[in-house]
Amino acid sequence: MAKAQNIVILTGAGVSADSGVDTFRDPDGAWVKNDPVKVCTPEGFAADPALVHAFYNARRAQLPSVDPNPAHFALAKLEAETVKAGGTVTLVTQNVDNLHQRAGSERILPIHGHLDKAECTSCGKVHHWTEDLSTETPCPACDAKTMRPYIVWFGEIPRGFDEVEEAMMEADLFVAVGTSGSVYPAAGLVGFARQRAIPRVELNLEASDNATLFTEARYGKASEIVPAWVDEVLSS
Structure with missing residues (x-):
């Protein structure tokens, strides 16, 4: 079971790509x-x-x-187990599909709408x-x-970003999954995490535009690397 910690996970299009989105x-x-x-x-x-x-x-x-893929289900599993251990997982998603919800994630901040x-x-x-x-x-x-x-279209303000910032202030770990690192303000979250000196993990198909700001990186299909990473976190 995961230890009690507060995790903020940013997800982008790459997490849903293996679902055909x-x-x-x-x-x-x-x-x-x-x-x-x-x-x-x-x-x-x-x-x-x-x-x-x-x-x-x-x-x-x-x-x-389209259906949730193993990456979506793994993140939902991480949330459930982390909550059991007394921590939190806040899922900040740039995606406008409903795959995280259908996979079972509950604490979701869909900053680009639905x-x-x-x-x-x-x-x-x-x-x-x-x-x-x-x-x-x-x-x-x-x-x-x-x-x-x-x-939320280009030029508009993301929804609920105040809640995102509040979650980041309490975070012990920041993770970005399937993001290009080019769409702000979400792309700036890793820099904020760096200022707070918390671990920063990138799980992506390839290096993002801000890959150098992360303390750990794994590359490959989200449906493969995310479940493997989650299993490691839950067994640590």
Whole structure:
């Protein structure tokens, strides 16, 4: 069983790649076929909301066809065992899929939003959402046709980052899984952990942009290296 410690884990697209979810770096993925400026910015949504809705409708429709992989389940196991030992695991994810939730993780901070939620820009209500969205979709709360994907786009402020910073202040260990180290402010967390002189572990397919800031690194598929690392932590 894990010793009592507080662990903060940052996850990016690489943790879901083995489940078949596109990443920015896939040579033939959704991000190559679509201009991020047009589908991942407030300006793009204002210019062509139908295009943006179509892009996220397709990604939302993909969710039932992908399943958590061993990396997701390993992180959920780490959380459960660490909590039993009196510690905490805070999972900070840049991913907008629901695979961590489906794998059983509970303390999750989805700083970039959720594919399976929608937000009304008129009343501010957030709704669980599994169907398509369009410019004609009425808000269930106020009936205004001003719904948008519950996604943090480039240029917008990540959600719940105050909670992330609070968790980092209490952390004994920081881990980054499947992240490029190029998207801020999340990419800055390892630097914050370094200032606090706590151990920093990178689990990634390849070295991230800020790999030199970590005290330990393991490279390979997340579905292979994450379970192996978790087993080591739990047996230490």
